[in-house]
Amino acid sequence: MAVEYAIKINNIIKKYKIKQRAIKSRYFNAIDDVSLSIEKGEIFGLLGTNGAGKTTLIKIMAGLLEADGGTGKVLKYDLYKEHKKIRAKVSLVAPTADVGTDNNLTVKQNLEFWAVVYNLDKNLRAQRIDELLLFLDLKEYEDFWPMSISAGMRQRLAIARSLLVKNPILFLDEPTVKLDAKGAKAVRNFIKKINKDLGITIILTTHFIFEAEELCDRVAIMDKGKIISCDTINNLRKRLKKYDLLEIECSSIPKDIIDQISKWDYIVKCTYNNNLLNIESLKVEVSIFEVLKLLRQQDLEIYSVRTKEASLESVFISTLNNGRNSI
Ligand SMILES: Nc1ncnc2c1ncn2[C@@H]1O[C@H](COP(=O)(O)OP(=O)(O)O)[C@@H](O)[C@H]1O
Ligand SMILES: [Mg+2]
Structure with missing residues (x-):
């Protein structure tokens, strides 16, 4: 059977202005000739140290940032011409996702608020929210204030929000970075469950190799805007060890x-x-x-x-x- 790609990008380049006091503007390639194919149903990891270009690359793939060069398709949509369609079909949980949680609303009310923002069918809202509260083990906390639940649960609430709309691709930018070991483990378990039970293609960034080892089918290692290796965890292990x-x-x-x-x-x-x-x-x-x-x-x-x-x-x-x- 032919492989179905969720994402296929070729020779992507993204330039940023170097932030310095200078008369002449200078640019550098934050993404430097990156090509990637991500299959439907995969959990794909972008691994690299801070500043490697992971966030920039997922913003480009999520249709949030325009590349300066290269070509690409997300689902069947062109990266440049159809970025609005891409945005409507993918969800992204940024490291700052918690900012979107209103502390004056309960866990459930937060989801109700976002269901309205996302224009979810009125008749489906209550059922969808209930499903997600159960799915992410948040049901018993639905009437809690976000400040009174753990950081791990708040991250799960942010993930629940991203799942309100049933999109086939989910980007998770450093999903466990601010969590303690227990909270991070729980989030990793839910990431696996979202992929397995809901069939959602997941692209996550991390700088923890053990996290990529635990979660990902394949991993691309990024350094200074380039992909220096892209392979299955097993092959990578063989080559790295x-x-x-x-x-x-x-x-x-x-x-x-x-x-x-x-x-x-x-x-x-x-x-x-x-x-x-x-x-x-x-x-x-x-x-x-x-x-x-x-x-x-x-x-x-x-x-x-x-x-x-x-x-x-x-x-x-x-x-x-x-x-x-x-x-
Ligand atoms: N909006 C921006 N303007 C200028 N430089 C940026 C901007 N965003 C990111 N950068 C720079 O681009 C590089 C890649 O950043 P980023 O994609 O955030 O890396 P990562 O997510 O791997 O930590 C870094 O050197 C960062 O400082
Ligand atoms: Mg980042």
């Missing part, structure tokens, strides 16, 4: 020895702190022997040697820090 950690507890090591190790071909990183030599190596089985040999030659005392598998999180950060062009 190219190196392991070697931890050697030993007596004080001269700096030139650390510099020497750092220069070896298969060493990604070598640091020494509090008697602990930490090495990220692409070939940990070779590094053990080579490093131990060198340390012995220096007459250094070795107290313990351990190898560890690097977490996906640390590999991801190290990859970005090392400025590799592609993963």
